[in-house]
Amino acid sequence: IFLDDxxxxxxxxxxxxxxxNLGVKRIEWPVSSPDFNPTQHLWDQLGHAV
Incomplete structure (x- = not known):
């Protein structure tokens, strides 16, 4: 799965x-919406932990 931002x-x-051609499944996400970006939440949590 490829997260397309x-x-x-x-x-x-x-x-x-x-x-x-590789058979990679793509998931498109809105580039300007952090609420729909799961990696943004992980970075927020990491920042609070450090």
């Missing part, structure tokens, strides 16, 4: 084709 490299056609 809509950055330019992830949107490039050859990258999408490459991932599709």
């Amino acid at each position: 809509n950055t330019c490299p992830h949107r490039a056609g050859f990258i999408r084709n490459y991932l599709q």
Whole structure:
């Protein structure tokens, strides 16, 4: 599973084709919404722990 955060490299056609040929499943997430970004919550928790 590949988490696509809509950055330019992830949107490039050859990258999408490459991932599709490998059978990688993509999950698209809105780039500007931290509420929908699970990694943002992990970084927040890590920051509080350190």
